[in-house]
Amino acid sequence: MLSPKCLRNLTKPLARNYKVLSIETSCDDTCVSILDRFDKNKAPSLLYNQKVTLDSLEAGGIIPTRAHVHHQQKLGLIVQQALSKVQSPMDVVCVARGPGMPGALSVGLDLAKGLSVAWNKPLIGVHHMLGHLLIPRMNSNGKQPQFPFLSLLVSGGHTMLVLSKSVVRHRILCDTLDIAIGDSLDKCAREIGIRGNMIAKQMEAFINEDIEQAHNIEYQKITLPNPLTNKNDRINLQAFSFSPFITAIKKHLAKDNKELTEANRRNMAYQIQEAIFNHLLKRLNVSISQNADSLVDVKSFVCSGGVSANMRLREKLENELPREITTFYYPELDLCTDNSVMIGWAGIELYEGYNLKTDLSCTPIRKWPVDSILDVPGWIH
Numbered sequence: 479m480l481s482p483k484c485l486r487n488l489t490k491p492l493a494r495n496y497k498v499l500s501i502e503t504s505c506d507d508t509c510v511s512i513l514d515r516f517d518k519n520k521a522p523s524l525l526y527n528q529k530v531t532l533d534s535l536e537a538g539g540i541i542p543t544r545a546h547v548h549h550q551q552k553l554g555l556i557v558q559q560a561l562s563k564v565q566s567p568m569d570v571v572c573v574a575r576g577p578g579m580p581g582a583l584s585v586g587l588d589l590a591k592g593l594s595v596a597w598n599k600p601l602i603g604v605h606h607m608l609g610h611l612l613i614p615r616m617n618s619n620g621k622q623p624q625f626p627f628l629s630l631l632v633s634g635g636h637t638m639l640v641l642s643k644s645v646v647r648h649r650i651l652c653d654t655l656d657i658a659i660g661d662s663l664d665k666c667a668r669e670i671g672i673r674g675n676m677i678a679k680q681m682e683a684f685i686n687e688d689i690e691q692a693h694n695i696e697y698q699k700i701t702l703p704n705p706l707t708n709k710n711d712r713i714n715l716q717a718f719s720f721s722p723f724i725t726a727i728k729k730h731l732a733k734d735n736k737e738l739t740e741a742n743r744r745n746m747a748y749q750i751q752e753a754i755f756n757h758l759l760k761r762l763n764v765s766i767s768q769n770a771d772s773l774v775d776v777k778s779f780v781c782s783g784g785v786s787a788n789m790r791l792r793e794k795l796e797n798e799l800p801r802e803i804t805t806f807y808y809p810e811l812d813l814c815t816d817n818s819v820m821i822g823w824a825g826i827e828l829y830e831g832y833n834l835k836t837d838l839s840c841t842p843i844r845k846w847p848v849d850s851i852l853d854v855p856g857w858i859h
């Protein structure tokens with residue numbers, strides 16, 4: 479039973495300036511950061527930021543039980559390091575509560591609850607995708623997307639177009655029918671022999687090493703699909719589909735099994751990246767034109783998530799989306815992929831804008847649509 483004094487502390491008015499410890503463990507990255515909200519009219523300063531990624535190179539993909547153990551091994555040590563480096567009391571604890579793998583999430587959530595109880599400070603359970611969506615608003619040069627805005631969330635686990643009316647009101651306009659764009663890029667890149675963590679990032683670098691060679695289609699023309707185009711009674715479908723690209727690459731390689739030169743591989747990489755981005759752009763334009771009435775006031779476009787680090791994608795968005803969209807926002811490059819700074823920032827927006835906190839009885843949420851931020855148990859208003 480909490481004493482009346484404890485309860486009073488948990489519902490105390492917001493401090494003028496405060497420090498936020500934030501934790502992200504929804505997938506394979508163990509992330510901890512500390513933000514100093516020293517002035518509400520300026521971007522918080524980042525006092526500590528660490529990310530340790532599970533090495534899944536040999537396993538060929540993320541195994542949930544291995545991710546769970548990875549977070550158990552790393553999280554306590556990183557939090558200890560963060561606190562010993564910053565040497566200052568924390569005022570708020572933010573943690574990714576979902577969506578994601580429940581085992582992985584629970585490692586972060588349980589430690590965050592423990593810290594919230596021990597320090598008698600508020601806990602804020604943050605939606606992971608809300609973090610991706612809001613992070614461009616944490617901007618030190620004062621240029622922030624204002625509501626309403628459109629967001630394209632492109633990561634290893636998600637591909638969606640979202641219309642955001644406020645920090646807590648979002649509508650999903652377009653979603654993937656199968657896998658995420660990052661997953662598709664990674665798997666296609668693996669098929670043509672590119673290796674590493676974040677294989678799509680390596681593929682972009684590989685293409686850019688010799689862009690003229692990459693463009694030269696004489697090396698190897700691949701037939702790549704253009705999923706979900708109008709056909710029979712399917713007209714203007716608002717959806718993405720990325721798994722057909724993997725099937726097409728496998729088919730192409732099985733048919734034409736001569737050894738690939740570096741020039742072949744670079745040119746194939748270019749064609750894959752172009753075809754996947756062309757599909758993305760085509761479906762985005764369909765969705766935007768199908769929702770024209772709801773988008774009359776929308777001038778700003780956010781692109782966030784790991785794949786938003788890709789410069790070719792940014793170029794295509796800026797050139798191929800309708801001219802009514804005039805301003806584009808991206809996170810800083812190291813905040814495109816999963817991180818805990820975005821969890822801390824989204825927590826700050828929920829805390830300052832809505833005075834929202836999360837009850838200590840909350841549990842991880844495996845599936846939590848971004849259009850249902852407040853529709854889950856555990857919020858304290």
Ligand code: AMP
Pocket residue numbers: 632633634635659660661663664675676677678679682783784785786787788789814815816
């Ligand atoms: P996230 O799930 O947000 O952490 O993003 C991870 C995904 O982003 C992986 O599929 C990465 O391969 C992909 N990614 C990271 N950097 C790039 C890049 N520069 N170009 C394309 N994809 C990238």
Ligand code: ZN
Pocket residue numbers: 606610633783815816
């Ligand atoms: Zn993510």
